[in-house]
Amino acid sequence: MSQDSPPKKILVVGAGTMGHSIAQVFAQAGLAVDLVDTNSRVLETAISKIEANLATIKEAEGASPDEATSYTKQVLQNLSATEDLAAVSETADFVFEAVYESVETKQEVISRLEDQISKDAIIASNTSVLDLFDEIRVAEPERLLCAHWFAPPHIVPLVEVVGGPETSAWAIDRTVSLLESVGKRPVVMRKFVPGFIANRIMMAMADAAEELIDSGACTPTEIDYAIKTSVGVRLGVVGIFQSLDFNGLDLIAGDRPLEELPSYLRSKVEAGELGVKTGRGFHEYDSPAEALSSRDLAYLAVLHTLEASTDFEPIR
């Protein structure tokens, strides 16, 4: 394989919760995928999970059972499952590692991969919190990076990508291109942080929820209800900082003296960039009225979808 031709053969190591679903993404996109796990039962379950996932995807598209079966057959033709890593390593153009979250296991797998894969193949780890750039030894650090998927990978678009101090720009670019080519939405981070972006924000929410429960203010069920019916409608449309733009950044700053504001907010307030109402905040807006209208149309679409889902309400 030349350094510039797109990867054709994907190797996914670890077929558990994440690995089977990552393999599915590439098989659905028509790439040849080898899925490896040391546990034969996990490999068998992985195939049945992929079959069930594909049936659900087809159900959501309104396909008939026959169409779903034929699609599943077509996707599974792109996928081989094996316990024998050595047998499939040499031909891999790109490796996604999704084994246990343990430095020892990841070290063992990545060392074996380094011995066996071609010199142009990239190794992308799905680690959640381990700083592999610091914690494991590699011979060629330029081709090691993290590609952190968000569960379930076959549905959620985000993949957080980050290199270590010695990862090559080529490896990062190639990873982003591959992920985009299969419909994912990679975000390249500037440095590794345990938990990456989305999980860190989720954990901050979980910490706040724990405080609320400990204080006796509400129950877990009430928190889920409040979140689903509020930020659940909002966040998918505007995220965090665009949400603040709609609030107005002067409101967010409140009566805190400028020097007490975090620098990212202070610079905006000082520049008079107060969000949608001034045409610029963390994002830019051509017309405040149009921004409000398109936001509300998106909120209504999300709300209608959630209300149509049987899983939106059963939490009381």
Ligand SMILES: NC(=O)c1ccc[n+]([C@@H]2O[C@H](COP(=O)([O-])OP(=O)(O)OC[C@H]3O[C@@H](n4cnc5c(N)ncnc54)[C@H](O)[C@@H]3O)[C@@H](O)[C@H]2O)c1
């Ligand atoms: N579960 C999640 O929601 C989630 C989300 C993002 C990232 N991650 C990360 O993804 C990685 C995998 O997590 P998971 O939840 O899929 O774990 P899992 O336990 O479901 O799967 C791990 C698999 O690795 C296999 N394995 C262990 N050693 C192996 C080896 N030497 N060779 C081949 N296979 C081996 C195991 O048999 C197991 O099936 C972890 O690093 C985790 O932190 C998990």
